[in-house]
Amino acid sequence: MNEHEILKAIRAKQPVCRTPRIVLGIGDDAAIYRPRSGEDLVFTTDMMHEGRHFLPDYPPDAVGWKALARSLSDLAAMGARPQFALLSLALGPGVGAEWVEGVAQGFASLAARSHTVLAGGDLSRAGHSCLEVMACGSVPKGCALRRDGARPGDRIFVSGRLGGGQLGLERPDMPGARQRHLRPQPRLLLGELLRTRGLVSSMMDLSDGLSIDLERLLLASGVAARLSGRLPRYPGATEQQALHGGDDYELLFTVGPGRSVPHSLAGTRLTHIGDVASGSPGQITFRGDALRAQGWDHFRDAS
Amino acid sequence: MNEHEILKAIRAKQPVCRTPRIVLGIGDDAAIYRPRSGEDLVFTTDMMHEGRHFLPDYPPDAVGWKALARSLSDLAAMGARPQFALLSLALGPGVGAEWVEGVAQGFASLAARSHTVLAGGDLSRAGHSCLEVMACGSVPKGCALRRDGARPGDRIFVSGRLGGGQLGLERPDMPGARQRHLRPQPRLLLGELLRTRGLVSSMMDLSDGLSIDLERLLLASGVAARLSGRLPRYPGATEQQALHGGDDYELLFTVGPGRSVPHSLAGTRLTHIGDVASGSPGQITFRGDALRAQGWDHFRDAS
Numbered sequence: 001m002n003e004h005e006i007l008k009a010i011r012a013k014q015p016v017c018r019t020p021r022i023v024l025g026i027g028d029d030a031a032i033y034r035p036r037s038g039e040d041l042v043f044t045t046d047m048m049h050e051g052r053h054f055l056p057d058y059p060p061d062a063v064g065w066k067a068l069a070r071s072l073s074d075l076a077a078m079g080a081r082p083q084f085a086l087l088s089l090a091l092g093p094g095v096g097a098e099w100v101e102g103v104a105q106g107f108a109s110l111a112a113r114s115h116t117v118l119a120g121g122d123l124s125r126a127g128h129s130c131l132e133v134m135a136c137g138s139v140p141k142g143c144a145l146r147r148d149g150a151r152p153g154d155r156i157f158v159s160g161r162l163g164g165g166q167l168g169l170e171r172p173d174m175p176g177a178r179q180r181h182l183r184p185q186p187r188l189l190l191g192e193l194l195r196t197r198g199l200v201s202s203m204m205d206l207s208d209g210l211s212i213d214l215e216r217l218l219l220a221s222g223v224a225a226r227l228s229g230r231l232p233r234y235p236g237a238t239e240q241q242a243l244h245g246g247d248d249y250e251l252l253f254t255v256g257p258g259r260s261v262p263h264s265l266a267g268t269r270l271t272h273i274g275d276v277a278s279g280s281p282g283q284i285t286f287r288g289d290a291l292r293a294q295g296w297d298h299f300r301d302a303s
Numbered sequence: 304m305n306e307h308e309i310l311k312a313i314r315a316k317q318p319v320c321r322t323p324r325i326v327l328g329i330g331d332d333a334a335i336y337r338p339r340s341g342e343d344l345v346f347t348t349d350m351m352h353e354g355r356h357f358l359p360d361y362p363p364d365a366v367g368w369k370a371l372a373r374s375l376s377d378l379a380a381m382g383a384r385p386q387f388a389l390l391s392l393a394l395g396p397g398v399g400a401e402w403v404e405g406v407a408q409g410f411a412s413l414a415a416r417s418h419t420v421l422a423g424g425d426l427s428r429a430g431h432s433c434l435e436v437m438a439c440g441s442v443p444k445g446c447a448l449r450r451d452g453a454r455p456g457d458r459i460f461v462s463g464r465l466g467g468g469q470l471g472l473e474r475p476d477m478p479g480a481r482q483r484h485l486r487p488q489p490r491l492l493l494g495e496l497l498r499t500r501g502l503v504s505s506m507m508d509l510s511d512g513l514s515i516d517l518e519r520l521l522l523a524s525g526v527a528a529r530l531s532g533r534l535p536r537y538p539g540a541t542e543q544q545a546l547h548g549g550d551d552y553e554l555l556f557t558v559g560p561g562r563s564v565p566h567s568l569a570g571t572r573l574t575h576i577g578d579v580a581s582g583s584p585g586q587i588t589f590r591g592d593a594l595r596a597q598g599w600d601h602f603r604d605a606s
Contacts (some may be wrong), residue, residue: 003600023343027523028450029380029507030347030440035338040326043422044333045389045437049429077332086348088435119346126352128430132391134348134437137333147331204332220330297306 001097003123009097010087013104015112022084022117031119033084039138041083044074050092050129060102061109062182063131068110070207071135072186073249077205079145079195080137082114082188087121092129103131106183114188145195145253149202150221154254154276157261159187159268162210163237166245174236184249190266191251199261203253209244209295213252215282221254224279227286232271243286244294304400306426312400313390316407318415325387325420334422336387342441344386347377353395353432363405364412365485366434371413373510374438375489376552380508382448382498383440385417385491390424395432406434409486417491448498448556452505453524457557457579460564462490462571465513466540469548477539487552493569494554502564506556512547512598516555518585524557527582530589535574546589547597 001009011026023032035041048054048070054063068085075082087107091100111118116135150156167174168181187205194200202221206213210231218225233242254276255261261270284291304312314329326335338344351357351373357366371388378385390410394403414421419438453459470477471484490508497503505524509516513534521528536545557579558564564573587594 023445024447024449029377030345030383030447032381032447033344033346034444035342035344037340039338041336041338041344042333043336043387043389043437043439045391045423045425045435047391047393047425047427047429047433047435049393049427049433052427052429074332078335080333084346086346086437088348088350090350090352090433120348122348122350122435124350124352124355126350126355126431126433130350130352130393130429130433132348132350132425132435134346134389136346141337142326144327144333144335146327 006100006123009101010104013108014118015108019117022119025117025119038141040141040144042075042078042080042137042139042144043134044071045132045134046070047130047132058182060099061106064103064106065110065183067131067133068107069184069186069249071133072114072188073205073207075135075137076186076188076191077203077251078137078139079143079191080139081192082116083136083138084117084119085133085135087118088132089121090124090126090130092126095129139195143195145200145203147202147204147217147220150217150223150254150276151201152223152276152278153257154201155272156225156254156274156276157270158232158250158252158273159190159270160250161232161234162248162250163241163245164234165247166241167234167237169247177234177236181247184247186249187251187268190268193265194253199255199259200253201256203251206248206250206252208246210242211244211284211291212293212295212297214284215293217252219282222281224277224281224283225274226277227274227284229287231273232269246295309403309426312404313407316411317421318411322420325422328420328422341444343444343447345378345381345383345440345442345447346437347374348435348437349373350433350435361485363402364409367406367409368413368486370434370436371410372487372489372552374436375417375419375491376508376510378438378440379489379491379494380506380554381440381442382446382494383442384495385419386439386441387420387422389437390421391435392424393427393429393433395429398432442498446498448503448506450505450507450520450523453520453526453557453579454504455526455579455581456560457504458575459528459557459577459579460573461535461553461555461576462493462573463553464535464537465551465553466544466548467537468550469544470537470540472550480537480539484550487550489552490554490571493571496568497556502558502562504557504559506554509551509553509555511549513545514547514587514594515596515598515600517587518596520555522585525584527580527584527586528577529580530577530587532590534576535572549598
């Protein structure tokens, strides 16, 4: 396959999705997006490396799906609606047409469901395969949900159930958990509903694990937290997996006092797992004991 | 270095550059940009892999500079003004604090000169080092310069001199050419001036080589071209390097009949190198003979 053929294969899989906002898509030096008046645009980018974030034997459509899902999950965490994405694809040695088509297919499936237009990207060869997705979403001006708004007295919630992503990584034989690991579902509708209902004082997505991600939210807000013992666990997941496992892509958010939170929203269960407290920023207590953040820090073991 | 320390090192190098358009920068799930009314936004992304686009012995500040320069050159080619960038950085084994600081320094130098705000990104470890820069620029609504507007009878121009990027790759002992290879200068001011003067019918940047990039412009416009023998060559560069060498980051553009083009603009020489012709789309003749596009196609030698 040459560059032209690869591009053609990727484009052929994409849903027909015309919007006057994408003035110019794939094929020029850059893509052109025409903003609406009164909107803020939200930008995120995520890289996935073979051998690090996925393995050569993963189904290629899962690799394409997950590359987009990781970025869309960040948009969900801001309460944003996806607009478009750029995909950079580096092909490792031994990767051919079938793999590219599978990746394009997986990317396109999620793009179609989430109304995300593939507007451009970059193609190259490298020592190992690598994908990078930049996604852009929109919110009404001033309405994006951030990490830095949690205040003592707020309650802490998570969507869905935790630990399934990690369980699926460790146990390829458990189909449900494996699907969660391979094809995570970004909580886009939930993120938008939480924004429009005005319930949320801070929000982020859980990609690296509850303990490390919660620590990040607390540090950004300058507060501490007490977690109760009641974590909603994915069936079969251990408490350690629920506390520290990555790849769940659920939403973690805080709600101010006196606001009522439904038990579920957008078909997703919402669980009160603890409370924001004053104290040393970033400190977490779990059943009364200090909890050390142990999620996925890419550099924890590095020099 | 852990993730927090790496982020801190990168942020410390960035110029203080406050703009009300970047509502939220580094540190949340996503960055927030507030568009002006009446502007189109232009998006481009470029990946650089160790061993492919740079070597381990390259000065790290050149690697950071070039990663941003490649994307800014695409913005220049649209006639856009840079607004912000996202940087994804994957660190290979053996890469430490000094390399990260050097990359951040090089990126920051060009960011300061081009008024580009580093608004976010992604950090990871991988089997080899890799950088990806997504850059966003703005143009007045409907004014971006595209590849697809060349018409028979238009004249073809290039900025600057060609072949220096390739010469600098092949000859590390030639300081001037080496600088062009390591620290290319995106033609941002020239791109904006060409847009505001309304001279240009199509434009792109030269990153992979004149012959292959011109072929792409011609294919997008559905036209052919005749090149004269007069290519502006970088001192010491061969005609082959000027025709097919990559990494020049000059602008290639076409101008409609009857419009006068200055000999230089923004301190950069502009040279009439040929003319757009009707004929088989993408076909190039050079001194009367058919010219085969031979620039840098990442996949030319791949299966």
